[in-house]
Amino acid sequence: MVKILKRAYLIIMLLFIYLPILILAVYSFTSATQIGAIRGFSLQNYVTLFTTPELTDMIRGTLLLALGSAFLATILGTLGAIGAFYSGKKVSTLITSLNQVPVVNADVVTGFSICILLVVVFHISKDTFIPLVAGHVTLCAPFVFLSVMPKIKQMDSSIYEAALDLGATPLTALFEIVIPQIVPGIVSGFALAITLSLDDYFISTYTKPAMFDTISTYVVNATKGSQTTIKTALWALSTVIFAVVVLIVIGMNVRALQKEGGSHAKE
Amino acid sequence: MAPLIVIVIYAFTNGQGQFTLENLTGFFTDPNTMGTLFYSLAIAFVTTVVCLLLAYPIAYILAMSELKTKSVIIMVFVLPMWINFSLRITALKEVLTLIEGNLARYPFTNAVVGITYDFLPFMILPIYTTLSKLDGALREAAMDLGADDLHTFLQVTLPLSVPGIVSGVSMVFLPAMTNYVVLDMLYNSTYIMGSLIGSYFSAYNWHGGSMIALILLAIICLFTLLTTEPGEENERGGALL
Numbered sequence: 001m002v003k004i005l006k007r008a009y010l011i012i013m014l015l016f017i018y019l020p021i022l023i024l025a026v027y028s029f030t031s032a033t034q035i036g037a038i039r040g041f042s043l044q045n046y047v048t049l050f051t052t053p054e055l056t057d058m059i060r061g062t063l064l065l066a067l068g069s070a071f072l073a074t075i076l077g078t079l080g081a082i083g084a085f086y087s088g089k090k091v092s093t094l095i096t097s098l099n100q101v102p103v104v105n106a107d108v109v110t111g112f113s114i115c116i117l118l119v120v121v122f123h124i125s126k127d128t129f130i131p132l133v134a135g136h137v138t139l140c141a142p143f144v145f146l147s148v149m150p151k152i153k154q155m156d157s158s159i160y161e162a163a164l165d166l167g168a169t170p171l172t173a174l175f176e177i178v179i180p181q182i183v184p185g186i187v188s189g190f191a192l193a194i195t196l197s198l199d200d201y202f203i204s205t206y207t208k209p210a211m212f213d214t215i216s217t218y219v220v221n222a223t224k225g226s227q228t229t230i231k232t233a234l235w236a237l238s239t240v241i242f243a244v245v246v247l248i249v250i251g252m253n254v255r256a257l258q259k260e261g262g263s264h265a266k267e
Numbered sequence: 268m269a270p271l272i273v274i275v276i277y278a279f280t281n282g283q284g285q286f287t288l289e290n291l292t293g294f295f296t297d298p299n300t301m302g303t304l305f306y307s308l309a310i311a312f313v314t315t316v317v318c319l320l321l322a323y324p325i326a327y328i329l330a331m332s333e334l335k336t337k338s339v340i341i342m343v344f345v346l347p348m349w350i351n352f353s354l355r356i357t358a359l360k361e362v363l364t365l366i367e368g369n370l371a372r373y374p375f376t377n378a379v380v381g382i383t384y385d386f387l388p389f390m391i392l393p394i395y396t397t398l399s400k401l402d403g404a405l406r407e408a409a410m411d412l413g414a415d416d417l418h419t420f421l422q423v424t425l426p427l428s429v430p431g432i433v434s435g436v437s438m439v440f441l442p443a444m445t446n447y448v449v450l451d452m453l454y455n456s457t458y459i460m461g462s463l464i465g466s467y468f469s470a471y472n473w474h475g476g477s478m479i480a481l482i483l484l485a486i487i488c489l490f491t492l493l494t495t496e497p498g499e500e501n502e503r504g505g506a507l508l
Binding site: 010 | 321324325328329332339340342343344346347348349350351352353354355357358359360361362384387441442444445446447448480483484487
């Protein structure tokens with residue numbers, strides 16, 4: 001009895017989470033402009049999604065921004081973590097606590113303050129994309145730092161010392177010894193950075209050029225307008241992203257299963 | 268860090284660059300902004316409680332279950348985190364419109380449902396992590412010593428899962444106070460703290476906006492100090508991936 005109740009609860013919660021997405025997915029394949037209405041099968045939304053320049057530009061822009069800022073954030077976050085690990089205790093604590101600031105801070109505050117600093121105080125035009133990229137890097141780098149740090153701590157530091165004793169310069173030792181050992185942390189930091197950047201709304205609104213939109217800002221503006229073709233094309237976009245996410249997660253699980261022979265990886 | 272210093276400077280100056288406390292006193296004497304503060308606190312509080320009540324049983328059932336597939340199920344629960352939040356809220360909005368007819372009728376409920384929908388995974392994951400690391404022997408010991416299920420839960424499991432609850436709460440409470448887009452998209456026009464910054468931003472009132480940002484920052488700091496025990500690692504990063 002209890003078991004059935006438990007199962008039922010889990011299923012209801014899953015429905016709460018997935019039903020809206022699935023309903024939208026079903027309706028994205030029809031010509032209906034509103035859910036609840038029943039219309040015939042249609043791929044029109046997908047045609048609109050991939051042929052309207054406004055939409056394709058917006059998607060490409062979002063992806064480029066995510067990749068670019070994740071790349072910069074990964075370099076900064078990794079170097080920051082290595083730097084913090086090899087500096088004195090005081091400096092290390094200072095860097096680690098400063099690193100927490102953007103992590104716990106509300107995105108609105110981060111976005112707004114970056115806008116004030118770069119745009120209002122330093123007069124850097126938003127059209128240069130510098131405030132936007134800087135904002136996203138600020139958002140992501142601390143999380144890269146957090147995912148690299150544990151790997152550095154686990155690292156066997158005697159190998160690094162051995163390399164130095166055997167005549168490697170600190171720079172060579174860094175690239176040949178340290179970095180290869182912390183690659184898993186760097187990779188998951190990079191993935192995390194991409195997710196954060198893709199999902200961000202607040203930092204983008206406060207720092208983006210007027211003519212540039214990310215998926216988040218575009219969708220938010222589109223829901224306020226009443227253009228139905230765009231609205232239903234976004235249903236298609238939601239479905240495509242959902243499918244991609246599911247595929248990635250399945251892919252990762254399959255790979256993890258193959259690699260670890262049955263044991264399961266969270267990512 | 269530099270942006271935050273600039274915020275502090277802007278918060279305490281006016282358009283002519285002179286030092287002023289006007290922005291600060293203005294906030295606390297204006298019934299509108301104070302109303303906004305309380306409304307955001309109310310939304311954040313209700314949302315956090317709802318999230319916790321929904322998430323805890325999920326985490327608990329899954330962590331305690333013997334299913335081999337439970338890590339897959341937890342994965343399924345948190346998977347929506349990777350879908351752009353604005354698209355998820357669009358989906359939710361369509362469904363709510365279908366149910367309620369007119370979204371404007373239940374603005375507060377909609378806001379709570381929306382934010383809950385958005386942030387539920389962030390509550391499930393930390394609680395699940397804490398619960399599954401929990402030593403089962405402690406529960407068995409309590410049972411052996413004569414405690415019934417309810418007592419074991421209240422006096423052993425629940426207290427031991429507090430770290431997970433705390434990190435879940437901090438991941439939901441703060442965004443709930445500031446994430447005004449969710450409200451915006453669900454046609455709730457009542458301002459919360461985040462929307463104040465947004466409106467000052469559109470009006471190019473950097474000084475007023477900075478003060479709001481500073482007040483939010485103060486709330487966040489207070490909250491973090493209250494919830495972080497010394498030596499505890501922040502789990503938001505780990506929870507996301």
